[in-house]
Amino acid sequence: MITLKIGQKVPLNIERMGINGEGIASISGRLVFIPYALPGESILAEITENARNFSRAKVVKINKKSKFRVKPEDAVYADLSSSHIMHLAYPQQLEFKKDLLRQALEKYKPNGWKNYELRDTLGMENPRHYRNKLQYQIRRLNNGTVIAGLYRENSHHLVNLERCVVQEEMTQKIVNQVCRLIEKYKLPVDDERKTRGIRTVMVRRSQKTGQVQMIFVSSTRITLDGQVWPEPYADQEITKREKMGYVKFDKMLSELTKEFEDIVTVAVNYHPKKTSEIYGDRTQILFNEKDTITEGVLDFEFELSPRAFYQLNPTQANVLYAEAVKALHPRKTDTVIDAYCGVGTIGFAVAPKVKSVHGMDVTPEAIVDARANAKRLGYKNCHYETGRAEKIIPNWYKAGQRPTALLVDPPRTGLDADLLETIAKYQPEKMVYVSCNVSTLAKDLIVLSQFYNVDYIQSVDMFPHTARTEAVVKMTKREKPIRLERKFNRKK
Template sequence: MNKINLRIGEKLKVQIMRLGINGEGIAYYKKRLIFVPYALTDEEVQIEITENRPNFSRAKVVNILKSSPYRVKPEDNNFASLSSSHIMHLAYPQQLEFKVDVLRQALNKYRPKDYDKYELRPTLGQANWHGYRNKLTYQLRRLNSGKTIAGLYAEGSHLLINLDFCLVQDKITQDIANHLCKLIDKYKIPVDDERRIKGIKTFVIRRSQLTGEVQIILISSNSQNYDRLIKELTENYPEIVTVASNLHEKKTSEVYGEKTEIIWGQEKITEGLLGYDFELSPRAFFQLNTKQAEVLYHEVIKAVNANKEDRVLDAYCGSGTIGFALAKKVKSVHGMDIVPESVEDARANAARLGFKNCHYETGRAEKVIANMYKSNQRPTAVIVDPPRTGLDEQLIETLVKFQPEKLVYVSCNVSTLAKDLVALSEIYDVNYIQSVDMFPQTARCEAVVKMTKKKI
């Protein structure tokens, strides 16, 4: 442990050695590790210490003494307020290079078998990234002035940053969000403050990039009457086809309560991908970046390298989008998810598209795989697309036990990916890792990992 004592508020001059996995600059002072958000590799900066932990410190940039040639002026002034993992101050070609380096850092940390020999392919970027987010969850707060604002919490706090403009958010959904706040005030709808007042606390807006249809979910800590608000909102925005209400009475970090119901309009919107269209209910999972989802799923198809005899198991299937892309190429697709609404959408979409070889059920992948082996319906290829927490330990144990021939891992968190590869790389050769920029201007990296069972 480094025992260098740095004082809060102390100013130092340091050189940034590289960027960390969250996009922050990394510097050392007398071997003391210091994380410096918004600093870039090879920059000389004056910093001010803001936090001390046993093994590292955090600091903010006071002055840039020597600037990186790849530093650019951020187009959106909100970016630094929302998260230190935003990298809008780094030129886009270097953002793509950074995302390969993020993978390399994670692999170096966890060191799965033969990690230094993995083929890390260049990141597939997005030429026009403005407005790429098709969905956003807005937190609400009513100011002392009586005005309601909607936005995101600043990183590590409950300080709500008003998000009335965002370059990466779909413009129409942002306009709707701004107007919705005005109507909440106009019709005097209570806004939840977590202490004294119960009311609307969050809303979620999603827009189909195929049809332009918009879904809204209004999340409240008690029952509300939204009739007048909905009437005026939908008159102003005919794109809105669905308004749902979700009752969330518990004080938890979860966005939704248990019950969601449609209170106006149709049940689903239609989205498109890879030449087919499918329907999404309000809470069904779908990638936030539709254009790059197409790129991502093309890479999944390539990695599976499917044949007519393949039985594909699609774990964490969501609404079935990955499985549908493979349905015409394989013998069968068997998907599962723990979210019932997603499974219902997957089944309905498969029926509507005429995919009789696609089967979906609610449940955990490790149990479904075991049951398939018992019934002699062994999957030859497994696709896993887990949340940021990575694969469930039981699922890893199941994959190691049954060892399907092909495994494709779609990851949105390089750290949990590298950790999961420690066990999987004992059974599988990692053929390559293809990174895809699903979230331009942030440090987040999506990756497709092609794996095949080792030859004995």
């Protein structure tokens, strides 16, 4: 095999795209991964990294361009991540996302994977300004300018985002104004060393109602109308240092909410620890006309607390949930488990069509929202508990419940190994898996395909211009399970 040196320039022909959106070429049998290169292109590349079985490189010059290469609308997209694919025409992005599933299945080879029906990706008519939520880090530069944005991939360099083509426009305007007001009122910004103050700002806007909610994450407490937020515990003494470091929010909040009348909720999250976690343990409402915002999907509305999870692309959420309902094929006799239920959205979509829905989530605020939403919608057949699915489901079975259907919508890490074992033990007759990570989906199918037939996989483009896709998997229970190595106890 050829030996490549760091800094060496080599001509390459790009053969295909990899799972992270990079171009892939081979030279004397060695794979080379090149971000921002497209299939069919001939390039001059510079080697940047050598691993045991592959190399990485960067584009120096494109000698022959792909006919599907386009000029990215967002000037800073390449600064944030090497997995953005804004340089690829949108119809070809959709084809690539179907291929993502194929690549993941080929890598992990769950039972019968070659025969799975992979349906064409469902895309957007206008794949711009689709993210209804932003969560930007705040930083004060040496010249006093306050910026907000995201960290560059694998670094601690903050990329200033004053305009982002995938971000909902009102949320962007609000965070830009927050930066200007922090400057105007000289509010403290956390610098991770000496100064304690504002660390992060979250802004989320409802597509249904236009209502906006915000969270300010601060490493010190905030004062508003002479009151300290979050309020100290009864037995907790506020230190002299904390008193000196208060973020005085009165004037900024007054000006911000006057300019943006759609802001209905502002919360503060107290996060004094130096960790990579975005949020601390305590969140309290600073300003509110109401504690939640009203969002809608399909033909129903629901309430969202500031910390509750909801899909970042509400337009495609309608598509995703409609596909999940179709895949579940609900019947009036069905008892459905909605694992990772969040505020209840997928469960509500099937509730009128089934006997009952039983959901669980580890986030207490989400369960509070789910119960309130079910009550508001008049769904008396929906029941929710806080906790882990692998703990709650066995208790339900012990209580005599026998669910016929299972909905799972896990985080990017996929299904917990204990939950996989729980599913294998009880095996409801049908299952729908909503995935946001094709790799962990393919890993989970190694186990699930022993007990379920995979009827089809429908990909949905929730994140245009990125190398990510969501997928809805329809599964039905096998008459006889396939006895293979189960591989429950694995790390993802």
